[in-house]
Amino acid sequence: MDGTDSLNRSRSMEPFFFGPTQHRLFGVYHPPKAAVERPVGVVLCHAFGQEYIRRHRALRQLAVILAGEGFHTLRFDLRGCGDSSGCRTEGTLADWVGDIGVAVEELFSGSGAERMCLIGVRLGASLALRFSAEQGDVDKLVLWDPIVEGKAYVEELAVQHAVWLRGSFARPQMDGQGRAMTERLGFPLSDALIAELTELDFRSVAQKPARHVLVVDSGPEPAAQPLVDALRARDCRVEHQHMPSLGDSIKATGGQGDVDENLVPVDVLQRMTTWLTEGES
Numbered sequence: 001m002d003g004t005d006s007l008n009r010s011r012s013m014e015p016f017f018f019g020p021t022q023h024r025l026f027g028v029y030h031p032p033k034a035a036v037e038r039p040v041g042v043v044l045c046h047a048f049g050q051e052y053i054r055r056h057r058a059l060r061q062l063a064v065i066l067a068g069e070g071f072h073t074l075r076f077d078l079r080g081c082g083d084s085s086g087c088r089t090e091g092t093l094a095d096w097v098g099d100i101g102v103a104v105e106e107l108f109s110g111s112g113a114e115r116m117c118l119i120g121v122r123l124g125a126s127l128a129l130r131f132s133a134e135q136g137d138v139d140k141l142v143l144w145d146p147i148v149e150g151k152a153y154v155e156e157l158a159v160q161h162a163v164w165l166r167g168s169f170a171r172p173q174m175d176g177q178g179r180a181m182t183e184r185l186g187f188p189l190s191d192a193l194i195a196e197l198t199e200l201d202f203r204s205v206a207q208k209p210a211r212h213v214l215v216v217d218s219g220p221e222p223a224a225q226p227l228v229d230a231l232r233a234r235d236c237r238v239e240h241q242h243m244p245s246l247g248d249s250i251k252a253t254g255g256q257g258d259v260d261e262n263l264v265p266v267d268v269l270q271r272m273t274t275w276l277t278e279g280e281s
Contacts, residue, residue, distance in 0.1 A: 015083075018076075019102045026083035027076035027103065029110070030063045034070035040139070041113030042066050042276065043103050044075040045124030049157075052081065055121050062119070062269045069277055072111035076103045078127075093127065093196045100131040115139040117276060118210075123147055126200060132209035141210035142272050145218055148227045150200025205230040213238045214275045218245040218268055239275065243268050 019025040032038065044059050046052050059075055066073045078096045080086035104116055117140040120128030125146035132138040147153045189197075203226040213236050215224050222242040231238045245265035 018106045019099070023079045023099075024085045025076050025079060025099060025102060027074055027106070028060075028063070029107075030067035030073040030075075031111075032070045032072060033067045036070050038070040038072075039112070039114040040117060040276075041072040041074070041104075041107040041111055041115070042117045042119060043100065043107055043128075044073065045100060045118060045120035045128045046075070046077060046082065047122035047124050048078075048081065051122045058264045058269065059121065061264050062272065065269055065273050066276070069273055071117075071276070072107060072113045074103055074107045078124075090190070092193060093130070093200075096127050097131045097134070100127060101135070104131075117141070119144065119272065121145060123153075123197075126150075126202065129202065129205075129209055133205065133207040136207070136209075138210040140212045140214070140276060142214045142216065142275070143224070143227070144216045144268070144272070146202065146215065146224055146227060147200060148202045148224055150197045153200070154194055154197050202227045203230060205234050208234040208236055211237065214272065215240045216268055216272065217242045218265060220244055241271060243271065 015026065015028045017024040017026055044063060046059060047055050063073045063075050076099075077084040078091060078099045080091040084099075100118070104118075107113060108116065116138055118128040118132060118138055119142040120126070121144040125143040126148075128141060129143060129146060132141050205227070209231070213231055215228050215231075215238060217224050217240070222240070224240070228238055228240045243265070245268050
């Protein structure tokens, strides 16, 4: 942690960079605004690509709500994503899981929080799940529309990208050797990352990730049921909420989606907040 940019420098919402010098991460800390400051830190883990863009406002509003309830809250960008440093084609799932660890450490050391919670959306939810299973000391875990089967996710992105190309004048982005890069809706993906994503499969879970888990399905159908079953098989206390709000994350209409998809799903954010505050003083 860099002393100049640490959370201790300000008690107001302020963007800053943190982490190792070779891959600085961008984050925004939302300090507790309630009369009672909770000894709990919450790290928010973003989605990837177009889903990052479409859920960004919702996660920002969630951070504001959580801070208003007394939580120490940190939202941040993974390396190579958003405003964090790094090439967009170099990140791996292991790198991103490690970035979550850096963010958790930053929030712990800078805020004095005693317990840690994670909230992840889409790919961020899957990364948060993997991190929590590896660490084993996460108190509460919220998985918002997690990617359960990576192969289906990769295939869905490919279909959406093909539909988008048919209705646009875009040309494939080229790499340094003049070869067409693999991209999905404007975001380049390395072959290695595609392979890693394809291998993601949370229909079975090897380790218990957290004591309490909330799974939120905001699509038309409760797609995360296989993950819920796997978590319960690991003796996790799981609450599964199906709250249709956003429809498909990116509809097969050229990636534009409907106007409603850009709205903040207040009911979903409030349910997450209520769940986190249950049992907290």
